[in-house]
Amino acid sequence: MIAVDWGGSSLRAYRLSDQGTILERRVSAAGVFESSSRPFERALEALIGDWLAAGDASVVMSGMIGSRRGWIEVPYRACPARLDDLAAGRREVRWGGRRAWIIPGLACRSATGAPDVMRGEETQVVGALGELPDPAVICLPGTHTKWVDYTGGTIRGFRTAPTGEIYRLLAEQSSLVGAPATGPVDPVWFAAGLARSDEAGGLLQHLFGVRAAQMTGDLAEDQAASFLSGVLIGHDVREEARPEQPVHLLGDPALTDLYRIALDRRDVRCVLLDPDAAAYGLFALSRAIEAAA
Amino acid sequence: MIAVDWGGSSLRAYRLSDQGTILERRVSAAGVFESSSRPFERALEALIGDWLAAGDASVVMSGMIGSRRGWIEVPYRACPARLDDLAAGRREVRWGGRRAWIIPGLACRSATGAPDVMRGEETQVVGALGELPDPAVICLPGTHTKWVDYTGGTIRGFRTAPTGEIYRLLAEQSSLVGAPATGPVDPVWFAAGLARSDEAGGLLQHLFGVRAAQMTGDLAEDQAASFLSGVLIGHDVREEARPEQPVHLLGDPALTDLYRIALDRRDVRCVLLDPDAAAYGLFALSRAIEAAA
Structure with missing residues (x-):
């Protein structure tokens, strides 16, 4: 089968054997939000x-291929949701003599509504089920970091922090960072930023502190992005x-490692999950769809 | 005397009588950070x-005219600081046969260092001293909102939140707001955002909630900026x-009013200060400089 993890900024495809082994993988920059990706069948x-x-x-x-801006809008399924709920919520697209299924995203509500x-992370969680205890907390760091509660065989709920998106905006376009980051995150200044996040005052005051520390000479401009991170x-x-x-981390290894450092500092045990989980999740969903057909 | 409140994005000048009455005021967009404002003597x-x-x-x-990117860098004075400390920290600039004094900004450190x-807000606080009890908390809402502790005749310390800057970046350039704000802040959605800020989860999760509520249809795209605010x-x-x-509010009336609503909701009493405080502060500082000369 062919598994396609199609997000806003990239398109990842996997070819899997009947046993679910990844045979080949390909990546392109044809994300759903790129106008050059349309029509989607051509991409x-x-x-x-x-x-x-x-x-x-x-x-x-x-x-995101199943979002309002994607190939076809596949309505969100409500939490709690099982693998079978995701399979049941699929929509089909056809082009030429071909067809594909698109899996729905998930929606949930907090205690206050x-x-x-x-969209997409639910599939990664499904692909990681074999590695997870029940219950488990899964963290998927990224542009929009997800914290997922898995329990009783269902995705019960989740919370999102747009940490990556806000980092990029502030690092590149705000007055808070005097010089763009060059190279990888500096571990000393990253740790200083973690320490700051524990002090009095909220996030807003800590963000201004990135600027203030450059003004007073406490922080070099080219280390400011690491401190901000x-x-x-x-x-x-x-x-x-x-x-x-314990937190089960799933995602890009460099970013996941920053979360691991932050969790270690709080004495939270981390478990790294296979970053190919999206492919395994789509394989499992394909089996469920075929079994129900 | 002539009082000049010269920030990053605007230049405000006041002509005052010998008794400190404002006779005339002028504003231009020739902020310190605008390259068209240079040379500063010409602006x-x-x-x-x-x-x-x-x-x-x-x-x-x-x-900001006294910052590294200004006319001349006037070193920060350390808190706690009195009016006389600010006057003593002035630097002089000369052009043609003319001269002007530039008042220093203030630096402080939290309990953890x-x-x-x-830069600029210290002058506004000095201009408001006649209206303040001792001790007092002054809030100056803006691009970088300041919360100032005034006690024993000194500015003892302060905290900054870059609330206005982050609002503008997120409203205009992030995935969190689907459509730009048109017109003034909607009071109903602004209040809903205030209520959200009190719920479980931190600021990051509440920010993503602005996007999520548009995805689920809970929030119209053109109200998202009000909710974000x-x-x-x-x-x-x-x-x-x-x-x-009680909090003494000093600044632009429309923005100050949003802070008043947020403080009212927490049963905090608000006192509105004269928004011309910068002119009165510069008048008082001019008297102090001349008295010391």
Whole structure:
């Protein structure tokens, strides 16, 4: 089968064997939010036209491709949700003589009724189920970091922090960072930012502190982005970390490592999950769809 | 005398009588951070050349004009600071046959040593001293909102939240707000954002909630900026408001009113200060400089 993890800024495709082993993978920058990605069938054929032509493999996709701005809008399923609920909520798209299924995202509400949404991460969680205890907390760091509660075989709920998006905006376009980051995050200043996130005053005051420290000479301009990263990830983790509750981290290794450092600092045990979980989740969903057909 | 409140994005000048009454005021967009404002003597002459030519009025300036990117860098004075400390820290600039004094900004440190800085707001606080009890908390809402502790005749310390800057970046350039704000803040959605800022989860999660509520149809895209404003000002006020401690608000009336609503909601009594405080502060500083000469 062919698994397609199609997000706002990238398109990742996997070819899997009947046993669910990844045989081949391809990536392109044809994200859903790129106008050059339309029509979507052309972008998909451009990346994996040879796989599609080779036979009647089932094609299952997830991510922003199922959003209002995607190929077809696939309505959110409400939490709590099981693998079978995701499979049941799929929509089909057809082009040429071909077809593919798109998996829905999930919506949930806080105790006070505030909504939250995800598209794509639910599939990654499904792909990681074999590695998870029940219950488990899964953290998927990124542009919009997700904290997912898995319990009783269901995704019960989740919370999102737009930590990556706010980091990029502030690092590149605000008065808070005097010089753009060059190279990787500096571990000393990242740790200083984590420490700051624990002090008195909220996130807003800590963010201004990034600027103030450059004005007073406490912080070099080209280290400011590392300090900022520590402040933001520190606040993200501070809202979610519970000492007795291990966190299962799933995502890009460099970013995941920053979250691991922030969680370590709070004595929270971390478990790293296979970053190919999206492919395994789409494989499992393809099996569920076929079993129900 | 001539009082010049010269910030990053605007230049405000006041002509005052010997008794400290404002006789005339002028504003231009020639902020310190605008390259078209250089050389600074030309921008100043363009706005108030006739006032300068009319006699030997003393000219006193404050704000970003004393920063590293200003006319001359005037080193920060450390808190606690009195009016006389600010006067003593002035630097002189000369052009043609003319001269002006620039007032220093202030720096302070939190209990853990984290630095904070201001330039311009110290002058506004000095101008408001006649209206303040001792001790007092003064809030100056803006791009970088300041919360100032005044006690024993000194500015003892302060905290800054870059609430206005982050609002503008997120409203105009993030994925969190689907449509730009049109018209003034909607009071109902602003209040909903304030309420959200009190719920479980930190600022990051509440910010993502602005996007999520649009995805689920709970919030119209063109109301999202008002909700975002409530979330941000709610968090800013939440860190500083103490029920028994009135807050003296000083700044632009429309923005000050949003802070008043947020403080009212927490049963904090608000006192509105004269928004011309910068002019009165520069007048008082000019008297102090002349008395010491």
